[in-house]
Amino acid sequence: MTSESSENRTESIVCRDVHKWFGTFHVLRGLSVTIYQGEVVVVFGPSGSGKSTFIRTINHLEDHQRGEIVVNGVALTHDVRNIDAVRRDVGMVFQSFNLFPHLTVIQNITLAPRRARKWSRERAEATAVELLERVHIAELADKYPAQISGGQQQRVAIARALAMQPKIMLFDEPTSALDPEMIKEVLDVMRELATSGMTMIVVTHEMGFAKEVADRMMMFDEGTIIESGTPAQIFDNPQNDRTKLFLSQIL
Amino acid sequence: MVGTPEVLPPSTSVGIVGWLKANLLSSPVNVALTVVVGTLTAIAAVAMARWLVSADWSPIHESLKLFLVGQYPSEELWRIGAVVVGATALMGVSWAVWGGVMRTFARIVAAAGLIVALTPIEPAGFDLAVRLWYLGSAASVALGFAVGRAASLGPKWVIRAWALAFFLGMALIWGFDERSLGSSLRMLFGAGATLTVVLAGAGWVGRFPLAVVLRWLAWGWAVVFVVTIVMAWGLGQTDLAPRVNTSRWGGLLLTFVLAIVGIVASFPIGVLLALGRRSRLPVLKGLSVAFIELVRGVPLVTLLFMTVVIVPLFLPQGTSFDLVLRAVFAITLFSSAYMAENIRGGLAAVPLGQIEGAKALGLGGFQTMLFIVLPQALRAVIPAIVGQFISLFKDTSLVVIVGLLDILGIGKSLFLGNVRWFGAQAEVYLFVAAVFWVFTFAMAYASRKVEESLGVGSR
Ligand SMILES: Nc1ncnc2c1ncn2[C@@H]1O[C@H](COP(=O)(O)OP(=O)(O)OP(=O)(O)O)[C@@H](O)[C@H]1O
Ligand SMILES: [Mg+2]
Numbered sequence: 001m002t003s004e005s006s007e008n009r010t011e012s013i014v015c016r017d018v019h020k021w022f023g024t025f026h027v028l029r030g031l032s033v034t035i036y037q038g039e040v041v042v043v044f045g046p047s048g049s050g051k052s053t054f055i056r057t058i059n060h061l062e063d064h065q066r067g068e069i070v071v072n073g074v075a076l077t078h079d080v081r082n083i084d085a086v087r088r089d090v091g092m093v094f095q096s097f098n099l100f101p102h103l104t105v106i107q108n109i110t111l112a113p114r115r116a117r118k119w120s121r122e123r124a125e126a127t128a129v130e131l132l133e134r135v136h137i138a139e140l141a142d143k144y145p146a147q148i149s150g151g152q153q154q155r156v157a158i159a160r161a162l163a164m165q166p167k168i169m170l171f172d173e174p175t176s177a178l179d180p181e182m183i184k185e186v187l188d189v190m191r192e193l194a195t196s197g198m199t200m201i202v203v204t205h206e207m208g209f210a211k212e213v214a215d216r217m218m219m220f221d222e223g224t225i226i227e228s229g230t231p232a233q234i235f236d237n238p239q240n241d242r243t244k245l246f247l248s249q250i251l
Numbered sequence: 252m253v254g255t256p257e258v259l260p261p262s263t264s265v266g267i268v269g270w271l272k273a274n275l276l277s278s279p280v281n282v283a284l285t286v287v288v289g290t291l292t293a294i295a296a297v298a299m300a301r302w303l304v305s306a307d308w309s310p311i312h313e314s315l316k317l318f319l320v321g322q323y324p325s326e327e328l329w330r331i332g333a334v335v336v337g338a339t340a341l342m343g344v345s346w347a348v349w350g351g352v353m354r355t356f357a358r359i360v361a362a363a364g365l366i367v368a369l370t371p372i373e374p375a376g377f378d379l380a381v382r383l384w385y386l387g388s389a390a391s392v393a394l395g396f397a398v399g400r401a402a403s404l405g406p407k408w409v410i411r412a413w414a415l416a417f418f419l420g421m422a423l424i425w426g427f428d429e430r431s432l433g434s435s436l437r438m439l440f441g442a443g444a445t446l447t448v449v450l451a452g453a454g455w456v457g458r459f460p461l462a463v464v465l466r467w468l469a470w471g472w473a474v475v476f477v478v479t480i481v482m483a484w485g486l487g488q489t490d491l492a493p494r495v496n497t498s499r500w501g502g503l504l505l506t507f508v509l510a511i512v513g514i515v516a517s518f519p520i521g522v523l524l525a526l527g528r529r530s531r532l533p534v535l536k537g538l539s540v541a542f543i544e545l546v547r548g549v550p551l552v553t554l555l556f557m558t559v560v561i562v563p564l565f566l567p568q569g570t571s572f573d574l575v576l577r578a579v580f581a582i583t584l585f586s587s588a589y590m591a592e593n594i595r596g597g598l599a600a601v602p603l604g605q606i607e608g609a610k611a612l613g614l615g616g617f618q619t620m621l622f623i624v625l626p627q628a629l630r631a632v633i634p635a636i637v638g639q640f641i642s643l644f645k646d647t648s649l650v651v652i653v654g655l656l657d658i659l660g661i662g663k664s665l666f667l668g669n670v671r672w673f674g675a676q677a678e679v680y681l682f683v684a685a686v687f688w689v690f691t692f693a694m695a696y697a698s699r700k701v702e703e704s705l706g707v708g709s710r
Contacts, residue, residue, distance in 0.1 A: 059611055061607055061610060061611060080615075084613055084615055085613075087610060087611060087612070087613040088612075088613030089613075090611075091611070091612075092611040094604065094607070094608065094611075096604055098604040098605060098607060098608030099608070100605065100608065100609075100623055100627075101627070102626050102627050102630060102705075111612075111614075111622060112609075112612035112613060112614055115614060115618050115622065116612065116613040116614050116615070116618065117613075160612070161611075161612070164612060164613060
């Protein structure tokens with residue numbers, strides 16, 4: 001949670017006039033936004049407005065058809081090597097966890113460092129154990145995903161993404177598949193991560209979390225950012241009518 | 252029964268009478284059914300018992316060796332014995348490492364070996380040496396178990412040992428001599444060259460990292476060279492294990508060779524075909540679809556005839572292509588097409604989120620396939636794959652049609668050569684059926700156990 005006003009901040013993600021179509025459906029309509037290192041950005045907006053699509057273009061799970069996306073100085077093109085390099089530096093946490101059901105918790109976490117970063121097993125496991133402690137579930141290392149709760153699974157997913165030592169973390173509604181009593185444990189982990197200086201983009205409607213943690217909030221509608229600002233600006237003095245309407249509906 | 256309130260929980264420990272009442276006599280219709288089925292069973296049992304008492308097992312008694320190994324030369328039988336003892340030793344090791352179903356199998360095999368070795372009946376040719384081999388296989392289970400325990404081997408090494416044993420076993424059963432050296436070398440280099448082409452193709456299509464392709468190529472060729480040198484300067488110069496022409500292989504030995512080679516070869520080919528069918532490259536996809544649909548549209552018998560009778564017409568003059576090899580070829584083609592379809596079903600069942608999860612971590616396409624997609628896909632289709640292996644095992648008996656004598660063929664051939672045994676057809680077929688049943692049942696049992704033990708990891 002660095003303050004927003006220092007002059008030479010390092011650019012982490014730069015989007016310039018990004019467009020994307022699904023068939024003839026225009027999902028992203030000219031997005032331009034710069035996100036700086038250490039910034040925590042909360043993205044919100046109505047269903048179908050393109051929030052997921054936006055963060056999925058950042059690690060190229062979706063390709064964009066026009067405009068430019070630069071992540072940590074690497075432009076996302078169709079070059080496979082660029083894409084893999086970017087993905088190794090960008091962690092992602094999904095709404096549905098997407099843990100690998102045939103691997104234990106620790107295997108889920110060590111797989112990518114060992115195979116994509118070529119770490120030794122010992123090094124990968126040591127890191128995994130540290131991360132599991134950090135997300136408060138060290139005792140679950142040898143369980144399978146099906147044997148643990150949703151909140152625990154999502155924390156494993158966070159640890160799995162962190163194991164690659166990413167510079168950026170993307171969260172796509174990480175708590176919306178969870179029972180209310182598990183939401184807090186996941187948000188707590190994310191809050192600690194934000195405090196540690198990680199660059200984060202979080203799609204969420206947990207407005208309490210946003211108010212407390214976000215450096216900047218962005219309201220999506222129909223494939224563009226219709227309003228952005230600090231939580232104080234967004235909550236206390238929203239400019240756009242649709243933002244006002246949306247906030248009044250969910251708060 | 253009348254007046255018993257239905258809400259009472261059924262008592263579970265009421266003994267035989269209670270069980271009978273609950274399961275066989277719970278209603279008038281049920282009583283009638285029990286009586287009818289009971290009577291029919293009794294009649295069948297009496298008839299069966301009467302037949303068994305008078306059954307003539309002499310064809311099996313006198314031709315046991317034919318049933319087991321066909322015309323494999325008696326002085327070379329130690330090679331079969333060595334392969335069996337090697338396999339049972341590995342079963343012992345696997346028991347120590349995996350436990351579970353391997354423990355069951357290893358114990359049954361050891362017990363069976365012991366019983367056969369000590370059995371009082373004496374089929375033709377069942378001399379002390381043969382008994383010692385059986386005893387040896389029982390002992391090697393124990394020895395393997397002890398070694399596995401003491402060395403605390405990892406599963407990886409056991410799998411490697413089985414793979415090595417497969418090649419060594421086949422080589423030993425087949426044998427080498429100077430006469431066959433030329434063709435062996437040609438085959439080995441053929442295998443090496445095929446490997447190169449397949450890996451290069453797969454590397455290009457799958458965009459595998461070059462380093463991976465090169466490493467596999469290096470390993471493949473290293474094995475080819477080592478085997479070649481051992482054969483040429485080691486075994487080729489001696490008459491330690493002279494070639495046994497495959498025309499002399501028969502019985503259970505032939506059944507096993509056809510089934511095991513068919514299974515081992517069709518699995519990777521099936522995986523490649525399934526991946527090919529899902530490929531985005533039109534040529535690769537087209538070829539895979541064409542192969543799968545062509546082969547699946549043809550009965551195995553037709554494929555056997557085609558490879559045995561028609562293919563040689565297209566080969567250059569003077570090249571001989573072993574009959575058993577041709578049968579293996581047909582069986583492998585047939586099985587791999589079905590394998591591909593089974594695996595394709597498994598691949599389609601892996602949720603997209605799994606692939607996205609892997610990609611988001613920076614795993615490449617090849618690694619995602621190898622570590623995430625294939626393991627889950629194969630798990631999902633274990634029952635289907637084992638079912639297919641079971642039918643492949645049984646289908647090997649179709650090679651009778653092209654003149655090979657597997658265990659069923661041996662049974663049939665007994666009557667042709669010997670009028671005396673003509674009356675004992677039922678006994679012979681029952682024996683053959685029992686042998687098939689034992690092995691297919693074992694496979695089905697293993698599949699069930701493996702599924703159960705993998706249940707933990709599935710969602
Ligand atoms: N693979 C796809 N093919 C076609 N249309 C798609 C695809 N993925 C998303 N869409 C459409 O694009 C639009 C934006 O989807 P997206 O998932 O980005 O919305 P969202 O803002 O994340 O919504 P939600 O809050 O429901 O998750 C939706 O109308 C959706 O139906
Ligand atoms: Mg979404």
